[in-house]
Amino acid sequence: MPIYGAEGMDMSMANAQGGKARAPGGALGRARNDASAGGGKVRARNGASSSGGKTDARNGASVGGASGRARARNAGHWGKHLRRNAWLYVFLLIGLAYLIVFKYIPMAGIVIAFEDYNTFAGILGSPWVGLQNFKYLFSSAEFGRVLRNSVTLSLLRLLAGFPAPLLLALLLNEIGSRFYKRAMQTILYLPHFVSWVVIYGILLNLLSPSTGLLNYAIAALGGKTVSFLTSPSHFSTIVVLSDIWKNAGWGTIVYLAAISGINPAYYEAAIIDGASRFKRIAHITLPMIAGTVVVMLILRSGSILNNGFEQIFLLQNALNADVSEVFETYTYKVGLVEGRFPFSTAVGLFQSAVGLALIMITNFAARKAGEGGLW
Amino acid sequence: MAMAGKSRGKGDAAVAAVTYAAVTGFVLSILYPLFNIASLSLSSYATYIKNPMMFFPTELDFSAYGIVFGSKLLLSSYKNTVIITALGTGLTLFMTVIYAYPLSRPQVRFKPFFSTAIVITMLFSGGIIPSFLLMRGLGLLNTYAAQYLPTVLGAYNCILMVNFFKAMPEELIEAAMMDGASEPYILTRIVLPLSRPILATIVLFAAVGLWNQYFSAVIYVRDQAKWPVQLVLREILLASSTEALRSGGNLAELNAARRIPMEQLRYAALIVVMLPITCIYPFLQKYFASGVMLGAVKG
Numbered sequence: 001m002p003i004y005g006a007e008g009m010d011m012s013m014a015n016a017q018g019g020k021a022r023a024p025g026g027a028l029g030r031a032r033n034d035a036s037a038g039g040g041k042v043r044a045r046n047g048a049s050s051s052g053g054k055t056d057a058r059n060g061a062s063v064g065g066a067s068g069r070a071r072a073r074n075a076g077h078w079g080k081h082l083r084r085n086a087w088l089y090v091f092l093l094i095g096l097a098y099l100i101v102f103k104y105i106p107m108a109g110i111v112i113a114f115e116d117y118n119t120f121a122g123i124l125g126s127p128w129v130g131l132q133n134f135k136y137l138f139s140s141a142e143f144g145r146v147l148r149n150s151v152t153l154s155l156l157r158l159l160a161g162f163p164a165p166l167l168l169a170l171l172l173n174e175i176g177s178r179f180y181k182r183a184m185q186t187i188l189y190l191p192h193f194v195s196w197v198v199i200y201g202i203l204l205n206l207l208s209p210s211t212g213l214l215n216y217a218i219a220a221l222g223g224k225t226v227s228f229l230t231s232p233s234h235f236s237t238i239v240v241l242s243d244i245w246k247n248a249g250w251g252t253i254v255y256l257a258a259i260s261g262i263n264p265a266y267y268e269a270a271i272i273d274g275a276s277r278f279k280r281i282a283h284i285t286l287p288m289i290a291g292t293v294v295v296m297l298i299l300r301s302g303s304i305l306n307n308g309f310e311q312i313f314l315l316q317n318a319l320n321a322d323v324s325e326v327f328e329t330y331t332y333k334v335g336l337v338e339g340r341f342p343f344s345t346a347v348g349l350f351q352s353a354v355g356l357a358l359i360m361i362t363n364f365a366a367r368k369a370g371e372g373g374l375w
Numbered sequence: 376m377a378m379a380g381k382s383r384g385k386g387d388a389a390v391a392a393v394t395y396a397a398v399t400g401f402v403l404s405i406l407y408p409l410f411n412i413a414s415l416s417l418s419s420y421a422t423y424i425k426n427p428m429m430f431f432p433t434e435l436d437f438s439a440y441g442i443v444f445g446s447k448l449l450l451s452s453y454k455n456t457v458i459i460t461a462l463g464t465g466l467t468l469f470m471t472v473i474y475a476y477p478l479s480r481p482q483v484r485f486k487p488f489f490s491t492a493i494v495i496t497m498l499f500s501g502g503i504i505p506s507f508l509l510m511r512g513l514g515l516l517n518t519y520a521a522q523y524l525p526t527v528l529g530a531y532n533c534i535l536m537v538n539f540f541k542a543m544p545e546e547l548i549e550a551a552m553m554d555g556a557s558e559p560y561i562l563t564r565i566v567l568p569l570s571r572p573i574l575a576t577i578v579l580f581a582a583v584g585l586w587n588q589y590f591s592a593v594i595y596v597r598d599q600a601k602w603p604v605q606l607v608l609r610e611i612l613l614a615s616s617t618e619a620l621r622s623g624g625n626l627a628e629l630n631a632a633r634r635i636p637m638e639q640l641r642y643a644a645l646i647v648v649m650l651p652i653t654c655i656y657p658f659l660q661k662y663f664a665s666g667v668m669l670g671a672v673k674g
Contacts (some may be wrong), residue, residue, distance in 0.1 A: 017454065022452030029445070053446065081482070081484075085558060088476070088477035088480060091476065091477050092473075094472060094473060094474075098470060098527070099492055101509075102524060105501075106502070106505035106506045106509050107499065107507075108501075108505075109505025109508055110501055112505065112508075125507070154519075168401065171394050171397050172398060174391065174394040175394060175398060183396050184656055185660075187402045187406060188401070189404070189656065189660065190581075190653060190656070193652045193656050195586075195588075195605055197589060197605045197606075197609045197648070198608070198649045200612055200643050201644075202408045202409070203462055205415075206408060216427055245404065245405065247402075249405070257664075276390075277386075277387045277390045278389055300491070310588070313593070329566070331503050332503060335504045336503065336504075336507065344504045345504045346504060349502065350501055351502075352500060355499075356498055370644075
């Protein structure tokens with residue numbers, strides 16, 4: 001796996017600003033160069049002041065390598081560096097210990113997907129069964145259904161949900177009144193802070209067959225009420241719309257920041273040339289934020305099998321289970337409800353492995369296409 | 376930067392009109408359900424039946440809230456959520472600071488190793504069952520800790536904070552180092568007091584996440600006494616909807632018999648659960664908009 005490292009961290013910052021005043025296309029590629037150059041500079045500046053960091057100054061790009069060389073040259077340097085910065089390493093090691101316990105041990109626990117796990121024998125003592133759980137998974141009828149539901153819902157979210165914040169940001173940007181825009185933004189961010197449980201309550205209030213407002217309206221107009229929340233054919237619409245309701249406003253933050261970084265001179269020139277609002281959006285705004293959009297799309301691509309647990313689990317019921325069972329709810333059901341630990345782990349592993357592969361492939365493709373990648 | 380556009384063309388005026396209409400429409404679609412629920416929760420049953428689509432309440436009747444605050448399960452779960460949110464937010468802040476600060480310091484070695492270690496956790500995870508087995512092994516099932524520990528150190532927050540620290544004027548820290556200040560001193564006396572925006576952003580993200588989630592409770596907590604309020608609210612909602620289904624849709628009759636309309640209890644409970652967070656965030660808005668941008672591209 002490519003190194004993220006300090007450069008990776010720099011990069012995202014440079015991109016945040018880089019999205020701003022950069023010419024369209026290949027913006028990220030350049031942002032990345034700027035980032036490592038900037039990182040180098042910081043290090044060089046500081047290297048001069050702290051005795052231990054001198055080697056870093058010369059070797060801005062790879063801190064690890066520099067430290068290795070420094071140690072070889074002068075062991076005393078390293079001891080002094082350590083004495084001076086002991087606390088920083090203690091901090092990092094506390095964090096690392098947490099990550100090992102709460103993130104990496106569960107990752108290692110994935111081996112039970114290849115075992116006939118039982119609680120008494122434990123992870124180390126249970127017999128190894130190789131790919132048996134996966135063979136069973138891929139041949140089960142459930143798997144096809146879960147895969148189809150997960151991909152369908154996620155693609156619908158992508159098709160409708162991904163453009164929504166972009167469109168909303170473009171619209172917000174066209175609002176002249178600063179006060180009105182600020183007020184609208186405050187309200188648009190609100191649903192992001194509302195829990196899925198509360199949103200489910202809101203949906204009940206709107207869609208319930210007996211007391212829902214929508215059905216109230218339908219009945220008032222002489223129509224026949226519909227049990228939206230239990231009907232399989234309405235499930236995906238409800239999922240996608242409630243997702244947009246919750247997240248579209250929040251998603252505008254990234255795009256608005258990218259837009260606000262565009263040099264106003266472009267717009268002034270376009271206005272003088274007589275370009276309409278629409279033309280300005282299509283020929284200036286959109287190309288200028290294309291880099292940001294691509295990065296958001298790459299990030300999205302890794303989650304093509306993911307729909308999140310909380311939203312789906314709330315909206316799921318016996319009547320729509322055929323279309324609502326996704327990987328998250330299925331791993332929960334077979335794992336914790338039915339107690340089939342190895343099988344559930346295999347399902348979860350399949351999901352995260354595909355996600356990881358997808359994000360790496362998209363990243364690779366984006367780099368090949370000259371749009372730059374995440375790393 | 377607003378293109379306020381003293382635009383002349385007729386097409387531009389039309390675009391502007393559509394813009395205002397679309398944004399305002401979306402905003403109303405957010406406000407209406409919330410106002411409706413708040414108003415219904417504040418109405419008497421008679422008014423509710425007469426006008427369930429109201430935007431503003433026509434009278435104030437707090438009886439539904441009286442019942443909500445009288446519910447032992449709801450109150451104890453509310454207390455649980457407050458404790459979980461407070462402990463979890465504090466710990467998140469602590470862990471993120473101590474991991475991010477060294478990663479922002481130029482002289483620290485092995486940074487690529489430590490940052491890779493945390494970024495990997497963003498791309499891959501063990502999944503439900505291995506995490507469940509870990510929690511069981513640690514004896515944390517049915518505890519508060521199980522509900523906040525899994526999220527106290529995350530890559531996204533960490534990246535935000537590293538970027539913020541790095542953007543800080545180097546001269547301040549250098550001057551302190553010249554005077555022989557230790558790193559913990561520099562962190563607590565110089566860096567953190569200047570980091571209000573990022574600290575506020577992390578606190579907001581952590582608090583909102585912890586307040587709103589119920590997933591970890593579904594997995595790690597069977598004991599109702601330790602349930603967070605979201606899970607209790609979920610039970611209330613599911614119970615009332617199955618009740619509605621069973622009553623054959625004739626909830627009015629059911630409620631009239633009971634004199635305490637389940638619907639309105641539900642609305643009052645929704646408001647009580649959602650109010651704290653939605654009241655806090657407008658005050659933190661000026662921080663989080665810039666905070667999000669620091670790591671937006673990466674996260």
